[in-house]
Amino acid sequence: MIYLDQAASSFPKPNAVAEAVGKAINEYGANPGRSGHRLARQASETVDLARRELSDFVQGPPAERVLFFQNATQAINQAIFGLGLSEGDHVVATVYEHNAVRRPLEWLKAEKNIEVTYLRPDDKGNFSIGSLKEAVRPETRLVAVTHGSNVTGAVIPVNEWGRYLKDQELFFLVDASQTAGVLDIQMKDWHIDLLAFPGHKGLLGPQGTGVLMTGIGVRLQPILFGGTGSHSADPLQPDVWPEGFQSGTLNTPGIAGLLAGLQEVKRIGMAEIRQHEEKLTARLLAGLSDIPDVSVYYAGTPERLGVVSFSLRGTDVHEVAMILDEHYDIAVRAGFHCAPLAHRELKTEDSGLMRVSTGPYNTEEEIDTFLNALREIREGLAE
Numbered sequence: 510m511i512y513l514d515q516a517a518s519s520f521p522k523p524n525a526v527a528e529a530v531g532k533a534i535n536e537y538g539a540n541p542g543r544s545g546h547r548l549a550r551q552a553s554e555t556v557d558l559a560r561r562e563l564s565d566f567v568q569g570p571p572a573e574r575v576l577f578f579q580n581a582t583q584a585i586n587q588a589i590f591g592l593g594l595s596e597g598d599h600v601v602a603t604v605y606e607h608n609a610v611r612r613p614l615e616w617l618k619a620e621k622n623i624e625v626t627y628l629r630p631d632d633k634g635n636f637s638i639g640s641l642k643e644a645v646r647p648e649t650r651l652v653a654v655t656h657g658s659n660v661t662g663a664v665i666p667v668n669e670w671g672r673y674l675k676d677q678e679l680f681f682l683v684d685a686s687q688t689a690g691v692l693d694i695q696m697k698d699w700h701i702d703l704l705a706f707p708g709h710k711g712l713l714g715p716q717g718t719g720v721l722m723t724g725i726g727v728r729l730q731p732i733l734f735g736g737t738g739s740h741s742a743d744p745l746q747p748d749v750w751p752e753g754f755q756s757g758t759l760n761t762p763g764i765a766g767l768l769a770g771l772q773e774v775k776r777i778g779m780a781e782i783r784q785h786e787e788k789l790t791a792r793l794l795a796g797l798s799d800i801p802d803v804s805v806y807y808a809g810t811p812e813r814l815g816v817v818s819f820s821l822r823g824t825d826v827h828e829v830a831m832i833l834d835e836h837y838d839i840a841v842r843a844g845f846h847c848a849p850l851a852h853r854e855l856k857t858e859d860s861g862l863m864r865v866s867t868g869p870y871n872t873e874e875e876i877d878t879f880l881n882a883l884r885e886i887r888e889g890l891a892e
């Protein structure tokens with residue numbers, strides 16, 4: 510199988526990830542932060558090390574402010590609902606937000622009467638600081654933005670946004686689901702208050718992992734209540750990081766695997782990963798531009814990810830994806846990518862698009878095989 514759906518979840522995972530998961534299950538599968546015995550301590554040490562290494566990787570907060578969740582969606586929910594937004598508050602986001610951001614905001618809009626402004630890109634696909642400045646107003650309490658679009662691959666310059674927003678009385682949340690492990694992220698220098706990302710995409714970790722980093726000074730309320738392994742006699746949720754936000758048993762095997770994935774990213778080197786992605790994306794875009802009837806929904810931004818969405822005139826994207834899967838053993842993603850506003854912006858809300866996304870283990874030969882398959886499918890369907 511040629512797997513070109515890396516934006517959904519990276520595959521295959523490095524061997525070291527599977528080994529780390531297996532080791533956690535087989536050798537120290539106790540409950541971290543619950544008991545004092547050796548195995549529980551070993552589990553806790555792994556989780557703590559993962560917190561520290563992840564934080565170092567993105568210039569994040571002290572380790573206790575690194576929270577683990579099952580995916581980016583839960584991390585984003587904790588960030589948005591944890592801020593306690595209320596009637597009259599205003600939020601700025603973009604039309605490129607994934608439903609992981611958009612749906613919590615829409616819920617707050619409907620239930621709490623908060624207002625949301627979704628910024629649109631300019632003609633070239635850029636989100637200018639000018640439009641951000643225009644959107645921010647005295648009632649704005651949160652700017653929530655995706656670092657990279659999972660539809661067009663556009664990269665939003667969150668570093669510039671952060672520099673502007675640092676003087677505003679609001680919180681800055683960055684959804685780094687498509688960029689963690691691929692692009693450099695400097696939480697402190699970029700004045701990011703809340704950074705959320707999955708462990709199972711660019712960081713090459715297992716599914717069931719997501720992370721929220723919360724800057725010092727950001728007060729959050731938990732969204733999940735229960736056993737934390739500490740302050741057990743207290744009827745109220747303890748106001749302690751990280752336990753107060755981590756009710757229930759953590760996914761220790763997943764976190765061990767995420768740590769191994771991060772270490773693999775560091776071993777390969779992010780610059781190398783990025784260069785490889787750029788090479789594959791350039792080859793893919795060049796090949797697509799040679800196929801008649803293909804329209805690429807371009808990123809337009811100065812920087813773009815290895816995420817390319819396109820249509821093939823006269824065909825149904827779902828049908829083409831199915832043929833690729835069943836006849837060519839190639840996995841891509843057709844549809845709306847949980848980002849309906851992006852599709853509305855691109856005027857593809859009825860048809861959807863086909864998305865190809867690459868990762869560090871994809872090769873140029875795989876891109877060529879995909880392009881040849883697409884050419885054949887086009888000719889076959891045209892007949």
Ligand SMILES: Cc1ncc(COP(=O)(O)O)c(C=O)c1O
Nearest residue numbers: 580581582607609655659686707
């Ligand atoms: C930009 C963006 N945000 C959030 C998510 C949600 O990630 P998860 O599936 O880990 O919850 C995705 C997943 O595709 C994404 O691309």
